[in-house]
Amino acid sequence: MIYEAGKYDVIVIGAGHAGCEAALAAARMGVQTLLITLNIDTIALMPCNPSIGGPAKAQLVREIDALGGEMGIMIDKANIQIRMINTAKGPAVQALRAQIDKKEYQKEMTKTLLDQENLDLLMGEAVAVETDDRGVSAIITRTGARFECGAVVITSGTYLQGRIIIGDVVYDGGPGNQYPATELSQSLKKLGLSMGRFKTGTPPRIDRKSVDFSKMIEQPGDEEPYCFSFMSDPPDREQLSCWLTHSTTETHAIVRANLDRAPMFTGVIQGKGPRYCPSFEDKVVHFANRDAHQLFIEPEGRDTDEMYIQGLNTSLPEDVQVQVLYSIPGLENVKMIRTGYAIEYDYVVPSQLKPSLECMKVEGLFTAGQINGTSGYEEAAAQGLIAGINAALKVKGQPPFTLLRSESYIGVLIDDLITKELHEPYRLLTSRAEYRLLLRQDNADLRLTEKGREIGLVSDERWNRFLAKKSKIEALRNTLQQLTVTPADDTISKFLRARKSAPIRDRISLWELLRRPEVKIENFVELDYIDQYEKEILDQVEIQAKYEGYINKQREQVQRFEKLENKPIPEDINYQDVYGLSSEAKQNLQEIRPVSIGQASRIGGVSPADISVLLIYLEKKRRNYEHEYGN
Amino acid sequence: MYRLRAKERVVKAMYRDDIVALSTPPGESGVGIVRMSGPDVIQKAAQIFQPYNPETDITKKAGYTLTLGWILDAHGEAVDEVLLTVMRAPRSYTGEDVVEINCHGGLLPIERCLQRCMDAGARIAEPGEFTRRAFLNGRLSLDQAEAVIDIIRARSDRGLKLAMQQLQGKLSEYLEKLEERLIYANALVEASIDFPDEVGDPDYEELRQVLQESQESVERFLAAGERGELYRQGIKLAICGKPNVGKSSLLNLLIGKDKAIVTDIPGTTRDVIDEIITIRGIPVQIMDTAGIRETEDLVEKIGVRRSRETIEQADVVIFLLDVSTGITEEDREIYASIDQERLIVLVNKEDLEDKEISAQELEENFGLLRVIRGSVKEETGLDELEQCIEAMVLEKSGSDEGMEIMTTLRQKEALLRSRDFIVSALQSLEQVPLECLSVDIHGAVEALGEITGKSFHEEVLDRIFQEFCIGK
Known part of the structure; x- marks a missing residue:
């Protein structure tokens, strides 16, 4: 029997790494949130490797943190080893990796969830998502509870139709012999979502x-x-x-x-x-x-x-x-x-999603994490955060929050998922990012914390910490750019000789001098040219100075890139009406429904000629509109 | 509701770059218009253009004004005498600032003029791009939009077809090899960055070798492209010799034999008439024919200066000798003034019975030059002459390895960019962190992708998984 169990703004199904971020984000943004999980004892379970981070993944965690997410804080509480890898390969690809005490991590996350205002926890299995003419309206659990809601975030990991395989032994199950979710998949198919099947595995x-x-x-x-x-x-x-x-x-x-x-x-x-x-x-x-x-x-x-x-x-x-x-x-x-x-599971083909991770077919239904065909705790958490934010914005009636490829790895991850055809579980790699030099882990806060503050996820404490750091960086930059040395300066000449660095010929700023590989910013502190700053400030400014040339080159590329990203395609466009598109382009555009000309240009089978055709079509519509309604 | 911010020309802001193209069909005529469009084209034109009147400043000129002057090469030498038209936004075909350069000097100067515009920072326009801009900037009406799309589709599809045909030829194996090498280099670097535990540091010696092979491969491409360009752009031929030696007769013979494809283009601002014929498939522009056509004693008087200039510009110079007069002091003077590498000696009037030039005499005077004996009047020795011209031209452009490609300027531009990235990568190998090196190597791969139309992003990943045992 179904009974009316209550009403929430946002319901999150699944309390893995995506679900925890989604639930915390929504609750922190002030909407009433319910987190349903198959097993309260396995919140934030790490069923595979006991580590988080590494190239691209560490950057993701830093971005989640910069936006006000939880994963970074949890790692710092529960790690048993931490290393910086790739240190010799450049500042943008060096990455933290932590070994985690799995139980400790679960304990800390469970505590955080329970302490969170506006957030309720419930053990149960969601078996169906109900919709009405406005989109998602309720969810139903196996035990008959019906919860009304404004938005649903499904973060079901590898549990959908999960099947465990060991040699010729095969049985239904979720990771780590957990109970699988056997009915939700069916409900999603009924809502019109197309599903696929992936496999992953874990060692003894x-x-x-x-x-x-x-x-x-x-x-x-x-x-x-x-x-x-x-x-x-x-x-x-x-x-x-x-x-x-x-x-x-x-x-x-x-x-x-x-x-x-x-x-x-x-x-x-x-x-x-x-x-x-x-x-x-x-x-x-x-x-x-x-x-x-x-x-x-x-x-x-x-x-x-x-x-x-x-x-x-x-x-x-x-x-x-x-x-x-x-x-x-x-x-x-x-x-x-x-x-x-090995475990096989159902996933939702992610090209059906918008950049907000909302399903195009079902308003108010969001999916995040392994259900979207990704792998990795970090990829899951990043999507969970974005889906949670957007579910909250949806019920508040506010426009969605999205990030571009040029400003974050989260943007790269989501754009790849919704734009490209997926042939295997997706893992983020630094080589997937075009503007890798800009998307460093050291500057994730400088890139994203202001955005996190705008959506209401950045606490006053984090905000003040950020502002203080930012002003110190500015101050140090200014000092280095304004302080100059001349060949007559004995201190510097002696120092350069000792480093086997070429003597300076003219007046030169410390900023410029810092570009020399053999000159380190700490040297200026030692020589008393600048004050002692925290290491993260010194590192940040040193990277900005040493890689300025490469960084500026990428900034220029980004400017060109963003021009096309900021050119929107209306949601109601019918590609069948666009005269001159190739049939392959028509089909793929119709399916993926890009939000911008930039995204359209990354879709397989869409040629530059198709993009021209599309631009002309949009301009034609705009003029028709102006003609009809005036300026 | 669909609406781009009204009143704001959002689309206009997209076109911050300047484009250039030849707006008359290439290859068929000796005159052509090179057109540039974009926010900065007048400045760009000013960098490469020298007005006749040194006080004229084209950046200050009003729209729809003509200026006579020269397009200069990188060393400040004149490439061609041109008429330059400035049109100011929004009153132009595209609605942007437009500069049109009317060239007169034949195929080569047109191409060079185009090249100079690119040197100044304009990029080659995509198919239909001028028209597209014209539409997006409101210069074409709605009912013209479909016509625009037809143009874009037709040109780009044709371009794609041509490119595909080209790639299917003998060439494809060279291109594949190059692709393979560059992707491998890229994979070496990226694998080390993304999978440090499994892959470790890249083998720099291997990387250097792969990059060097890639560079050689690109250079070969460029050389082959130049040979292809030769067939497209042709060469310049000059005929010289003392009066009465038979220059006009040779000219008429060459032209007459090939009358069907001769084009006469009277220059509008100069008195020279160039004849373009083909010799064994190579377009040949015969230079300063006007001079030859004038009475011979006039040529003598107009003088040395002018023929010098002509000869200096020519790729091949035919030097005529007269059997009947033998080798005279005048012959030796002319000979001394010409760069020997470009020279073919044609001993004319072999039909006369009293031959006065012996093989020994020729060798004493002209060393081991190419010497052909024949008679313009009897039309003998002509095949030999054509064969000789072809051989010289091919020799000059490198040995033929069965690579004959027509690289377009756009492809050449992409290849050059790819090469520059490779060179830069080789220079910075082991000097910069791996991720900076990757900027160059990836740049080289992407530039190549512009030619083949492929995106190599996924291929690099494929290569990583194929090559390295990844996965913990």
């Missing part, structure tokens, strides 16, 4: 006490304690190490001997898996010439002996998995705690 977990670390290489964290959030201060806490080992020719022989039992190759697995995260059996087959593959042994938490084997995700039969483990140096006597598995 092992018991620390049974590992011989003497055969492995230790990977400690960085001495320098970094933070993910612009709000956190560096913590003083012991870091745990990860360990590096590798597979052997024996391992590969075991895998090859059992390929006839590997679901990846026997046709049991139908869903398409990600190329950047292949199963171990895939690696053995496709890189047959390699004698060894790296494997990282990572702690799952501070208070547990369970460890994760990065690089060994597999759906081989359980007995083969055990043999594989024994063949790895250091794991000869290992005890397996959890078996690796």
Whole structure:
């Protein structure tokens, strides 16, 4: 029996990384929010690797944080190791990566959710989304509760029609043997959404006490304690190490001997898996010439002996998995705690979404995270934040909040999802961003915190911190640009000689001098030219000075890019009416319904000639309009 | 409700760049109009244009005014004498500032003039772009819009077809090789950035080698393109020799033989008439024919200065000798004044029985030059002459490797940009962080993509996954 259970502005279905951000954002923006999850005990579960960050993903987390999201703060509370990687490859691609205490992370996030004003938590399974002529109107749970609402955000992860595969053992299930969501998928199909099926996988977990670390290489964290959030201060806490080992020719022989039992190759697995995260059996087959593959042994938490084997995700039969483990140096006597598995799940084809992550077909229905065909905790959280913000704006009757490719990785992520055809679970990479040099993790707050403040997600505390930082950066920049030195200046001449740097010939500003690779901003502090600032201020200004040439080049590109992005295409355009479009362009435009000429130009099958045709059509409409209604 | 902000010409703001194109069909006539449109074209024109009257400043000229002067090359030398028209927004075809340059000097100067506009920063217009701008800026009426679309579709589809045909030829393997190399270089860098644990630092030696191969490949392309350009743009031929040696007869013979494709274009501001013929498929512009046509003693009087100029501009010079007079002091003087690399010696009047020039004599005077014996009157030696011209031209433009492509200016521009990126990447290898290096390598890949019409973004990713064992 269905009963009327209450009324909310926004309902979020699923309390994974996307759902938590969505629910917190909506509630913080002042709308009544309900977060429904299959299991209150698995809020913010990390069912795969125990780490967050890395190239592109760290930038995402910093952007989420800059906008007033939660993930960065959670990482800073729950990490057991933190490292800055790619440091030699340039400021824009260097990235933080943290090992996380999974239980701690869940505990902190659950507490944050429970403490949040305007937010209610409920354990249950959403089985249907109801609509009326205005769009989404209510959701119904398996136990018969009917909640009326103005907007729904579905963040169901890999739970939709989830199916676990281990060798020839196949059963319905969500990640980590959770309960799957078996009915919601059907309800979404009824609403007219087209769905696809993807596959992903996870490695076996092992018991620390049974590992011989003497055969492995230790990977400690960085001495320098970094933070993910612009709000956190560096913590003083012991870091745990990860360990590096590798597979052997024996391992590969075991895998090859059992390929006839590997679901990846026997046709049991139908869903398409990600190329950047292949199963171990895939690696053995496709890189047959390699004698060894790296494997990282990572702690799952501070208070547990369970460890994760990065690089060994597999759906081989359980007995083969055990043999594989024994063949790895250091794991000869290992005890397996959890078996690796593959999981297949339904996803919503994301080209059906608007940049706000609202479904084009169903007003008020938003989707975010793995349901949109992405992978990764960070990608999920970023989408969750944007979907939550837009669900709140929707019920408030305000225009949607979107970000451009030129201002954020979040913009790149969402634009790729809604514009390009998806062939595998989507992972964000720095090489997907055209303006990588501008989208650095160090300047995420400078790029986005003002926007976060406008939509009401940035607290006074964060705002004041941001303003103080910004004014210090300005001050230091000005100082460096105004302070000049001359060849007659002994201090500088001596310094340059000591650094084997060419002597200066004319008066030159410290800003210009800083462009020399061998000159560091700290040197100016040491030489007493400038005051001591916090490291993040010094780093920020140094990057701005050293890479000014490249940065300016990209800024110019961005200006050209944004001209087309800011040229809107009306929502009600009928591409069948546009004379002169190629038929392929017509079909793809009709399906993806780009919001701007810029987005249209990135759609497959749309040529520059089609864009010209479209521009002419829009101008024609505009003139007709002017003619009819005057100026 | 659909509405771009009324009164504001939103579309206009989009066109901040200046475009240029030849607005008369190329290849068929010796006159042509090079047209530039955009906010900054008058300034750009001023950079490359020298008015006759040094006090004239075209940036101050009113709309629809003509100025006579020269287009200058990068060294300040005249490329062509032109009539330049300034039109000011919004009273022009496109509704923007427009400069039209009327060239008179034949195919080569037109192309060079176009090139100079590009040097000044204008980019080659897309198919139908002038018309599109005209429409978007309100210069064409609504009912003309469909016609505009037809133009855009027709031209770009034809362009695409041509490009496809070109890519299907022998050429495609060269292009594929280049693509492959550049994408690989790009993948090496990107894989290292996005998958530091699995891939580690790139092998710089390998990267250097791949980039060098790419550079060589682009250079080969450019060279091949130049050969192709030769067939499109042609060469300049001059005929010289002492009076009465048979210059006009040779000219008439060359023209007469090829009458069907001769075009006579009387220059409007000069007294020269150029003849364009084809020799073995190569368009040949015979220079200063007006001079030759004048009475021969007049030529002598008009003098050395003018024929010098003509000869200096020519790609091939035919030097006529007269068997009947033997090699005279005058012959030796003319010979001394010509750059030998471009010279073909034609010993005329071999039909006369009293031959007075021996092989030994020729060798003593002209070394190992190309020497052809024949008779203009009897029309002998002509095949040999044509063969010789063809050989010289092909030799000059590099050896033929079976690569014959017609690169358009736009393709050439893209190739040059790609090469510049590669050169810059090679220079900064190991000097700058990987992500800065990637700006150059990716730039090279993207520039190439403008030729093939492909977007390489996804291909780089494909390559990463294919090449490196990614995934933890």
